[in-house]
Amino acid sequence: MSGKKTTLGLRPCTWVYLFLMTFTFVTFLVGQMGLSGLTVSLLILLLALIKGELVGYYFMGLGRVKGLWHWPVFIWLFIPGILIGTAFYLAS
Amino acid sequence: MTASTQAIPAGTDPRRPPGDLAIWIFILAELGVFAVFFAAYAFTRMNHVELFNQYQQHLDRRAALINTLALITSSYFVVRAVAAIREDNPRHCVNWLLAAVSMGLVFVVVKLGEYHHHFVVEGVNLSTNTFYMFYISLTFFHFMHVIMGMVILSAVAVMAKKGKYSAREHTGVETGASYWHMVDLVWLILFPLVYVMR
Amino acid sequence: MTYKSQSVAKLYFIAAIALFVAQILFGLIMGLQYVMGDFLFPAIPFNVARMVHTNALIVWLLMAFMGAAYYLVPEEAETELFAPWLATLMFWIFLLAAGATVAGYLLLSYSDLADLTMNEMLPTMGREFLEQPTITKLGIVVVALAFLFNIGMTILKGRKTVVNLVLLLGLTGLAVFFLFSFYNPTNVVLDKFYWWWVVHLWVEGVWELILGAILAFVLIKVTGVDREVIEKWLYIIIAMTLITGIIGTGHHYYWIGTPEYWQWWGSIFSAMEPIPFFMMTVFAFNMVNKRRREHPNKAATLWALGTAVMAFLGAGVWGFLHTLSPVNYYTHGTQITAAHGHMAFYGAYVMISLTIISYAMPLLRGRNAANPAKSQTLEMWSFWLMTISIVFITLFLTGAGILQVYLQRVAENPQPFMAVQDQIGLFYWLREIAGLIFLVGLVLYIASFFVGQDEPEPAVAD
Numbered sequence: 001m002s003g004k005k006t007t008l009g010l011r012p013c014t015w016v017y018l019f020l021m022t023f024t025f026v027t028f029l030v031g032q033m034g035l036s037g038l039t040v041s042l043l044i045l046l047l048a049l050i051k052g053e054l055v056g057y058y059f060m061g062l063g064r065v066k067g068l069w070h071w072p073v074f075i076w077l078f079i080p081g082i083l084i085g086t087a088f089y090l091a092s
Numbered sequence: 093m094t095a096s097t098q099a100i101p102a103g104t105d106p107r108r109p110p111g112d113l114a115i116w117i118f119i120l121a122e123l124g125v126f127a128v129f130f131a132a133y134a135f136t137r138m139n140h141v142e143l144f145n146q147y148q149q150h151l152d153r154r155a156a157l158i159n160t161l162a163l164i165t166s167s168y169f170v171v172r173a174v175a176a177i178r179e180d181n182p183r184h185c186v187n188w189l190l191a192a193v194s195m196g197l198v199f200v201v202v203k204l205g206e207y208h209h210h211f212v213v214e215g216v217n218l219s220t221n222t223f224y225m226f227y228i229s230l231t232f233f234h235f236m237h238v239i240m241g242m243v244i245l246s247a248v249a250v251m252a253k254k255g256k257y258s259a260r261e262h263t264g265v266e267t268g269a270s271y272w273h274m275v276d277l278v279w280l281i282l283f284p285l286v287y288v289m290r
Numbered sequence: 291m292t293y294k295s296q297s298v299a300k301l302y303f304i305a306a307i308a309l310f311v312a313q314i315l316f317g318l319i320m321g322l323q324y325v326m327g328d329f330l331f332p333a334i335p336f337n338v339a340r341m342v343h344t345n346a347l348i349v350w351l352l353m354a355f356m357g358a359a360y361y362l363v364p365e366e367a368e369t370e371l372f373a374p375w376l377a378t379l380m381f382w383i384f385l386l387a388a389g390a391t392v393a394g395y396l397l398l399s400y401s402d403l404a405d406l407t408m409n410e411m412l413p414t415m416g417r418e419f420l421e422q423p424t425i426t427k428l429g430i431v432v433v434a435l436a437f438l439f440n441i442g443m444t445i446l447k448g449r450k451t452v453v454n455l456v457l458l459l460g461l462t463g464l465a466v467f468f469l470f471s472f473y474n475p476t477n478v479v480l481d482k483f484y485w486w487w488v489v490h491l492w493v494e495g496v497w498e499l500i501l502g503a504i505l506a507f508v509l510i511k512v513t514g515v516d517r518e519v520i521e522k523w524l525y526i527i528i529a530m531t532l533i534t535g536i537i538g539t540g541h542h543y544y545w546i547g548t549p550e551y552w553q554w555w556g557s558i559f560s561a562m563e564p565i566p567f568f569m570m571t572v573f574a575f576n577m578v579n580k581r582r583r584e585h586p587n588k589a590a591t592l593w594a595l596g597t598a599v600m601a602f603l604g605a606g607v608w609g610f611l612h613t614l615s616p617v618n619y620y621t622h623g624t625q626i627t628a629a630h631g632h633m634a635f636y637g638a639y640v641m642i643s644l645t646i647i648s649y650a651m652p653l654l655r656g657r658n659a660a661n662p663a664k665s666q667t668l669e670m671w672s673f674w675l676m677t678i679s680i681v682f683i684t685l686f687l688t689g690a691g692i693l694q695v696y697l698q699r700v701a702e703n704p705q706p707f708m709a710v711q712d713q714i715g716l717f718y719w720l721r722e723i724a725g726l727i728f729l730v731g732l733v734l735y736i737a738s739f740f741v742g743q744d745e746p747e748p749a750v751a752d
Contacts, residue, residue, distance in 0.1 A: 031288040041289040067107040087134030
């Protein structure tokens with residue numbers, strides 16, 4: 001959902017969009033600079049999970065849903081996120 | 093824009109996600125498969141760290157960046173399409189949907205370029221090594237879903253153009269939109285996991 | 291029954307049950323041969339008994355599916371069957387071909403049967419479950435085409451419901467994939483690769499569509515729940531079946547000489563194959579809970595719910611136990627496989643066949659809705675006897691399998707095949723006893739068709 005216009009006359013979803021684009025660039029730059037290591041990887045992963053939750057909450061409209069259906073995307077990000085993080089931790 | 097942009101159409105259950113419940117069963121199933129694949133990738137990497145780090149450098153990160161930006165943009169366009177139909181504006185809805193499909197097309201073209209480089213120029217295939225097996229499997233399955241999503245959005249656009257949707261009844265638009273967001277969601281994890289994290 | 295032509299289903303159902311009995315008798319023979327190797331040798335050697343057991347199973351299930359289609363399609367399409375005479379003719383052709391084939395297995399050496407039936411012209415014999423002579427296979431194709439034509443024309447001239455269309459899709463898929471039994475590559479890897487295009491894409495593919503459609507039909511009838519609700523569930527279930535099962539074929543491609551990526555693709559997709567079965571269980575119980583009527587055929591409702599649960603356990607859970615490639619590496623081709631195979635086939639396809647027969651036979655025999663209480667009680671006894679004995683058969687074979695895997699493959703000093711078979715003999719004896727109880731259940735099942743014939747049926751409460 002987009003909702004009423006807020007700051008600077010932009011809808012909330014537009015703000016989310018700008019955030020997503022910006023932090024995609026950040027992820028890309030991290031890759032280009034060849035940054036590696038557990039901390040960097042986990043931060044990138046966390047960023048990806050946050051981006052995913054924003055898509056679920058705002059773009060998919062799950063933020064406005066009450067009850068069980070509010071959660072699946074969050075759980076999908078949380079559990080695999082933990083698993084991936086663990087695997088990278090164990091690999092380092 | 094009036095306050096009605098926020099109004100949920102009459103008869104919608106606030107406990108239900110937008111669109112047909114059936115598509116959400118699919119969405120969960122698809123997310124499930126990809127989650128298992130992602131976890132398999134991460135855990136397999138544990139035993140092949142050098143291999144994964146080495147061949148990750150062979151991937152085209154710029155292409156992946158363009159693709160990520162394209163998918164996020166197309167998702168945003170889909171959000172605007174749903175907002176448009178909620179404001180009873182099928183014409184704008186169609187335009188936003190077509191814009192979203194074009195961004196999907198950008199993804200497809202870039203992806204095909206990537207594949208041409210790997211399959212044709214480099215001569216890589218599923219059996220080359222474990223990293224490439226995962227890279228090809230993950231991106232190819234996702235690619236198939238992008239195509240499917242584009243087909244769905246196009247179908248919805250055609251129906252919208254024919255006037256089948258309105259502010260009161262636009263479940264089809266929300267259904268297609270939800271599927272497309274899922275495609276975007278999967279890529280948002282795939283991109284950092286396969287192309288960046290090392 | 292609403293349409294006269296539905297009566298052709300009766301022939302198919304009767305033949306199905308008769309062949310079911312033959313299947314079980316030969317199963318018991320083999321069960322004994324596991325522990326008394328010379329039993330009935332050389333008259334009926336193990337490999338011959340096995341061919342009869344497996345082929346009888348497949349033929350009787352096909353008979354049941356055809357009967358189910360001939361019964362439910364006219365009712366769903368709201369029109370008489372296109373050509374009842376064709377259905378009757380095909381029945382006799384199919385039955386005679388099956389009978390001749392089994393006679394061939396029993397009376398001739400397999401090589402003599404191959405020579406007699408001119409297998410060398412188009413060799414298709416010699417593969418598991420597809421041992422039939424080429425001419426029998428051609429006969430099956432003819433019967434299948436006539437059947438599809440008949441059902442297709444009926445649907446074409448009548449109402450096209452979701453149940454009808456899903457059933458037709460499943461049956462067409464069954465016929466199409468059977469054609470791969472004619473493709474017999476010389477390369478052993480390819481031979482096995484394509485063999486699964488018949489077997490896997492049948493039982494973990496198009497047969498699930500048939501199962502779903504029949505289950506949906508019976509639930510619509512006995513619960514009275516809105517058709518749209520049931521149809522929507524059916525769509526989701528078959529979509530999950532195809533999404534997981536098609537690439538899930540890869541779980542048969544781990545060790546036959548195909549590339550390594552199949553271990554990943556097969557494991558990941560087939561791990562999700564239990565999902566449609568889980569959904570079927572939730573679906574069936576949900577529909578019965580939300581029922582709008584108390585249908586007098588309690589036995590059919592019991593079979594329907596039982597099918598969902600046992601299919602989930604046998605196909606879903608037991609399948610999952612050995613579907614991941616690291617596990618399958620050790621369990622491949624052991625009694626674990628047999629344990630899964632028996633409960634899966636019984637839970638899914640035997641039970642759905644018995645479900646539709648339970649629902650339709652009373653109507654085909656002139657009842658209003660159901661058999662009298664006496665018959666239904668006996669039938670429900672048979673349900674519990676057969677189902678519980680299959681569970682025990684499965685548990686015993688699972689025990690045998692675990693011990694076999696350990697002794698033959700995992701232990702520090704692995705032992706040869708026959709040495710291990712000697713040590714798991716107790717499980718085989720227990721399995722045989724459970725099998726005998728299964729036969730008792732089957733006998734009671736047949737008896738339930740004959741008792742209480744003069745009694746009135748239970749009152750219909752609406």
